[in-house]
Amino acid sequence: MRAFLFLICPLLLFLGCSYLLPFLGIMQLSFSDPDPGLAQYRHVLSDPLTLSVIWRTLRICAIVTVVSVIAAYIITLLWVRGRPLVRSLTELCIMIPFWISVLSRAFGWMSMLSNRGLLNTWLKDLGLIDASLQMTRNEFAVVIGMSHYLIPFAVFPLATAIRNVDERVLTAADGMGASRLRIFWQVFLPMTASGIIGATLLVFVFSIGFFVTPALLGGGQSVLIAELIYLWIFQIPQWGMAAAMSVILMIAVGGILVLLMRRYGEVAK
Structure with missing residues (x-):
C-alpha cells in the first residue's frame, strides 16, 4: 500500500498543480469580478441570450453524440468482424484522422461545404441545383465537422465491447432459429451496451467544450458555450x-x- 501511494503521489501532485489550482482560481474569479457575490451566476442563469447558447450547445452535442456513436458502431463492426482486407482498410481510415489537426479538418470541411466549395460545384455540374446551398455558417456544418472529429474516439470503447462478445451466445441464438436481424437487435446489441455507453460518455464530454470547429464552420451564427466564454474573455471583457x-x-x-x-457500471456488471 505504501509503495502504491509513493508511486501515485507524483501523478496526484501534477494533476493538482495543472488542473485543480487553476480551477480554484477561476472559481474565485467567478465570485469576485467585478463585484463580490453571486451576480455573475444569476446573470448567466437568467440572461435569455446566455440560456439560448446553453440550450443550443446541449442540442448540438446531443445530435453529434448520436451521429458519432451510430457511425462509429458501423465502422467498428467492419473493423472487428469484417474480412481481413476490410479490417485493414477500416483501421487505416480510423487512424489517419488522428494525424490531421482539428484546424486542418475544419478548413477542409469549409472548402467542401462553402458556396463555392466542391459539393456545391458538383451539384451544379450535375444539374441538381441552380443556386448554391447554404451549408456553412449554420448548425448543419457544425454537426458535420464535430462528428467527423469525434467518430474515431467513439470507435475504441465500442471495439472493446464488440471483441468481448461471446460467440457461443450468438451461435446458440442462431441454432434456435433466430434471424440475423433478431440476433443483432436482441442479442448482439445488448451485449455491447457497455461500449455504447462508454462511447456516448466520451463523445458528449468532448463535444461540450468544442471551440475551433463550431467557431469556423458556424461562422458566428451557431455560437456554443466555449465560443461564448472566448468572447467574454477576449472581445467583451467580462472575466x-x-x-x-x-x-x-x-x-x-x-x-x-x-x-x-x-x-x-451497472450495465457492465
Missing part, C-alpha cells in the same frame, strides 16, 4: 461572467460523468 460559465460547465460535465459512469 467574471466567463469564469462563472466555466464553473457551471465544469460542474455540469462532472455531474454528467458521475451519472453516466454509475449507469455504465
Whole structure:
C-alpha cells in the first residue's frame, strides 16, 4: 500500500498543480469580478441570450453524440468482424484522422461545404441545383465537422465491447432459429451496451467544450458555450461572467460523468 501511494503521489501532485489550482482560481474569479457575490451566476442563469447558447450547445452535442456513436458502431463492426482486407482498410481510415489537426479538418470541411466549395460545384455540374446551398455558417456544418472529429474516439470503447462478445451466445441464438436481424437487435446489441455507453460518455464530454470547429464552420451564427466564454474573455471583457460559465460547465460535465459512469457500471456488471 505504501509503495502504491509513493508511486501515485507524483501523478496526484501534477494533476493538482495543472488542473485543480487553476480551477480554484477561476472559481474565485467567478465570485469576485467585478463585484463580490453571486451576480455573475444569476446573470448567466437568467440572461435569455446566455440560456439560448446553453440550450443550443446541449442540442448540438446531443445530435453529434448520436451521429458519432451510430457511425462509429458501423465502422467498428467492419473493423472487428469484417474480412481481413476490410479490417485493414477500416483501421487505416480510423487512424489517419488522428494525424490531421482539428484546424486542418475544419478548413477542409469549409472548402467542401462553402458556396463555392466542391459539393456545391458538383451539384451544379450535375444539374441538381441552380443556386448554391447554404451549408456553412449554420448548425448543419457544425454537426458535420464535430462528428467527423469525434467518430474515431467513439470507435475504441465500442471495439472493446464488440471483441468481448461471446460467440457461443450468438451461435446458440442462431441454432434456435433466430434471424440475423433478431440476433443483432436482441442479442448482439445488448451485449455491447457497455461500449455504447462508454462511447456516448466520451463523445458528449468532448463535444461540450468544442471551440475551433463550431467557431469556423458556424461562422458566428451557431455560437456554443466555449465560443461564448472566448468572447467574454477576449472581445467583451467580462472575466467574471466567463469564469462563472466555466464553473457551471465544469460542474455540469462532472455531474454528467458521475451519472453516466454509475449507469455504465451497472450495465457492465
